[in-house]
Amino acid sequence: xxxxxxxxxxxxxxxxxxxxxxxxxxxxxxxxxxxxxxxxxxxxxxxxxxxxxxxxxxxxxxxxxxxxxxxxxxxxxxxxxxxxxxxxxxxxxxxxxxxxxxxxxxxxxxxxxxxxxxxxxxxxxxxxxxxxxxxxxxxxxxxxxxxxxxxxxxxxxxxxxxxxxxxxxxxxxxxxxxxxxxxxxxxxxxxxxxxxxxxxxxxxxxxxxxxxxxxxxxxxxxxxxxxxxxxxxxxxxxxxxxxxxxxxxxxxxxxxxxxx
Ligand SMILES: NC(=O)CCC(=O)C(=O)O
Numbered sequence: 223x224x225x226x227x228x229x230x231x232x233x234x235x236x237x238x239x240x241x242x243x244x245x246x247x248x249x250x251x252x253x254x255x256x257x258x259x260x261x262x263x264x265x266x267x268x269x270x271x272x273x274x275x276x277x278x279x280x281x282x283x284x285x286x287x288x289x290x291x292x293x294x295x296x297x298x299x300x301x302x303x304x305x306x307x308x309x310x311x312x313x314x315x316x317x318x319x320x321x322x323x324x325x326x327x328x329x330x331x332x333x334x335x336x337x338x339x340x341x342x343x344x345x346x347x348x349x350x351x352x353x354x355x356x357x358x359x360x361x362x363x364x365x366x367x368x369x370x371x372x373x374x375x376x377x378x379x380x381x382x383x384x385x386x387x388x389x390x391x392x393x394x395x396x397x398x399x400x401x402x403x404x405x406x407x408x409x410x411x412x413x414x415x416x417x418x419x420x421x422x423x424x425x426x427x428x429x430x431x432x433x434x435x436x437x438x439x440x441x442x443x444x445x446x447x448x449x450x451x452x453x454x455x456x457x458x459x460x461x462x463x464x465x466x467x468x469x470x471x472x473x474x475x476x477x478x479x480x481x482x
Contacts, residue, residue, distance in 0.1 A: 223461070225358070228258035229454040231434040231447045233423030234392070237272030239279055243290055253453050254298040260357065261294075263304025264421040265367050265390040266316060271425060273345035276314045280307035283319070283330065292325040299323040301357060304419075305366050305390045308332070313347045318364045318390060320355060329355040329364050334375060337368040340392075340428070354382050360460045367391040370404050376412060381473075385439075385463040386415035393420045395449070398431030410441035413466045413473075415458055422451055439466045 230249050235241045246263060253261050268287050269279050281287060287306050295302045303320035316336075320329035332349025336342035353364040363379035363386070370376065370389055379387070387408060393401045401420065409416040416437040421430045432449040436456040445456040467473060 224457040224459045225259050226257045227260045227262065227417055227436065227456050227458055228253035228256065229262045229417065229419040229434045229436070229447070229456075230264070231419060231422055231432055231450075231452045231454060232264065232267070233451055234264065234267060234270040234421050234425075236270040236425045237275050237279055239268040239281075239287065242268045242270075243287060249453060250294055250302070251298075253455070254300060256453065256455055258455065259300055261300055261302045262388060262390065262417060262419040263302070264419050265305045265392045266307055267304045267390075267421070269307045270421075271340055271392060271427070273314075273341055276307050276309065276345060280309035280314050282309055283317075283327070288319065288321075288327075291319070291321050295321040295323055296325040301328070303329065303364060303388060303390070305333070314345060315347055315349060316342065316366055317349070318353060318366050320357075320364065328357075329353060331364055331366070333366040333369060335368050335372055342368075352379055352382070354379055354384055357386075360385055362386040362388060362460075364388040364390070367393060370408060370418075373408065373411065376408050380412040380414055384414065385460045386417060386458070387412070389416065389418035391418065391420040392428075393431055394428040395431035398433050401431060402433060402435065405435060406437055406441050406443070409437040409439060411472075413439045413463060413470070415439055415460065415463065417456075417458070422449060439463045
């Protein structure tokens with residue numbers, strides 16, 4: 223059985239949550255019309271990296287962005303995911319959430335590795351929980367941008383049994399080859415689907431690279447966007463993971479006794 227995934231590769235207006243929500247809306251509706259069952263939005267898709275204004279624009283987990291995601295999920299019977307600037311008890315987080323078709327929050331993952339090159343460590347707290355969640359009956363994982371540079375972090379999610387890695391990002395254009403190569407490596411070494419959404423456009427400091435991508439557990443790129451706004455659609459059959467994990471049983475052949 224396949225699942226239709228839609229990756230919304232969009233521009234994000236810096237520090238303008240309501241504008242970004244309104245700009246995402248028609249794209250999400252188009253994705254639904256195309257048959258999407260799972261909709262993936264970028265990292266910090268309502269605020270961008272306006273970190274110094276998070277006191278004004280970050281929201282608690284019942285804020286307007288979450289209400290919108292819940293309503294869309296219920297109205298269109300889809301799962302919807304993306305990271306949102308979170309404010310909790312005076313602390314700020316870059317938090318990846320997912321809502322199922324009943325509007326239940328099935329993922330609440332705070333970015334674990336903060337990216338110094340974009341000043342995250344100055345403004346944000348890091349999370350310390352994994353991003354595993356269940357999509358229909360399939361265990362998957364969700365992480366945020368810089369997290370993909372830490373193969374051991376991704377591996378811990380895969381050792382829990384995840385069959386797919388969802389990634390949301392604001393990944394700058396000058397390093398887009400790192401993005402592609404790291405994601406392909408994470409797919410091959412974990413024999414997992416990788417479903418990754420990057421933004422496009424620019425803010426005051428960075429131009430972003432697009433190239434949202436879907437990679438199968440053999441490492442083949444099965445769908446890839448360009449550098450402009452785009453809805454990237456892809457059918458994914460999560461059951462393909464088993465056959466590849468049987469053919470080359472890396473999870474059985476691991477030698478954790480040697481790795482510490
Ligand atoms: N938003 C991010 O975490 C960017 C990570 C990045 O650009 C990298 O090179 O790593």
